[in-house]
Amino acid sequence: MTIPAELDPAERILMGPGPSTVPTRILRAMGSPTLGHLDPQYIGYMDETCAMLREVFQTKNLLTFPVSGTGMAGMEAIASNLIEPGDEAIVCINGVFGIRMQDIIERCGATVHPLQIPWGETFTDEAVAAKVAEHPNAKLLTIVHAETSTGAHQPLAGISKIVHAAGMLFVVDAVTSLGGHELKVDEWQIDAIFSGTQKCLSCPPGLSPVSFSDAALEVMDTRKTKVQSWYLDVSMLRNYYTGSGGRAYHHTAPINMIYALREALRIVLEEGLENRIERHRVMHLELRAGLEGLGLSYIPQNSLYTLNCVTVPEGIDEAAVRRKLLENYSIEIGAGLGVFAGKAWRIGLMGHSATRRNIQTILAALKDCMG
Numbered sequence: 001m002t003i004p005a006e007l008d009p010a011e012r013i014l015m016g017p018g019p020s021t022v023p024t025r026i027l028r029a030m031g032s033p034t035l036g037h038l039d040p041q042y043i044g045y046m047d048e049t050c051a052m053l054r055e056v057f058q059t060k061n062l063l064t065f066p067v068s069g070t071g072m073a074g075m076e077a078i079a080s081n082l083i084e085p086g087d088e089a090i091v092c093i094n095g096v097f098g099i100r101m102q103d104i105i106e107r108c109g110a111t112v113h114p115l116q117i118p119w120g121e122t123f124t125d126e127a128v129a130a131k132v133a134e135h136p137n138a139k140l141l142t143i144v145h146a147e148t149s150t151g152a153h154q155p156l157a158g159i160s161k162i163v164h165a166a167g168m169l170f171v172v173d174a175v176t177s178l179g180g181h182e183l184k185v186d187e188w189q190i191d192a193i194f195s196g197t198q199k200c201l202s203c204p205p206g207l208s209p210v211s212f213s214d215a216a217l218e219v220m221d222t223r224k225t226k227v228q229s230w231y232l233d234v235s236m237l238r239n240y241y242t243g244s245g246g247r248a249y250h251h252t253a254p255i256n257m258i259y260a261l262r263e264a265l266r267i268v269l270e271e272g273l274e275n276r277i278e279r280h281r282v283m284h285l286e287l288r289a290g291l292e293g294l295g296l297s298y299i300p301q302n303s304l305y306t307l308n309c310v311t312v313p314e315g316i317d318e319a320a321v322r323r324k325l326l327e328n329y330s331i332e333i334g335a336g337l338g339v340f341a342g343k344a345w346r347i348g349l350m351g352h353s354a355t356r357r358n359i360q361t362i363l364a365a366l367k368d369c370m371g
């Protein structure tokens, strides 16, 4: 065969629903020499990575580690370890990611009671309380903190209290909020949470940070059946990540991805979690003012800083605009998903991409490409 040309990816400005632009520091860290996954030097780097993850999740949970795989692997790890066949679960659905959670939990053999509200809206404490009262035998309730398909930002603290009062576990998808929005795992008593690296942490995709509370651990420890997924079985993974029972080989850790995440978390902590969230807030307000100045309107309940979902004006070919942005300006934004397909653009302001320079660039570029 003819050998393909040397890799030469364009340097895009990534302002879609993820991945976000990756800082050079992280790419350099990734290019460091590969160590063995049981090498004491590597174990040290991994432990530091888990310690920084606890800081960023704001938790003391010992069982906090990056699952090998993207955000969906974290979702699947949580469902397959907490659910056993015959269980019941309440899944809150207001966009794409709630639907996926329902699918995964059903594949684990549970009966799902979906709590559905229109796409884009957020759940009230009252709606959750009513659903929980209707299904008192549910083992857990899942909810999406930052619904990337719509821009909905879900308040969690009140719902957590309702779920715990009913004796259920509280499970949260924080893929698009970790590192971009306030998120307090211990204070909000979240029992199981997962995120992704390529959104507000601005690391390449490939790991899914997760954290489990003591109550979640207890549920896993008292399972009657084996976890159906061998690869994602936390009872085996925890030996390696927490050192309990020795650093037993389970699967080869994605060493260089851990280097990348370690560097990404160093950057988050250097900036300071609060400063970083404030930056996302301020950048969101600047983008919002600029987009509205161009005559674009946000979908009504868009409350996320990190994902800006705007309606495509009448008469504009949304795919053509995105193609021009990519070809003429090397900027990527996202298309609408599900009920918003063909009707909305999703503009991400995540991590390293959430800068004034990018905002001014995309506003000028959008004006040109829509014109």
Ligand SMILES: *Cc1c(COP(=O)(O)O)cnc(C)c1O
Binding pocket: 018, 070, 071, 072, 073, 097, 144, 146, 147, 148, 149, 173, 174, 175, 176, 196, 205
């Ligand atoms: C991106 C995303 C996921 C899935 O993550 P992948 O890294 O694409 O597997 C899950 N939930 C939400 C809210 C997301 O934005």
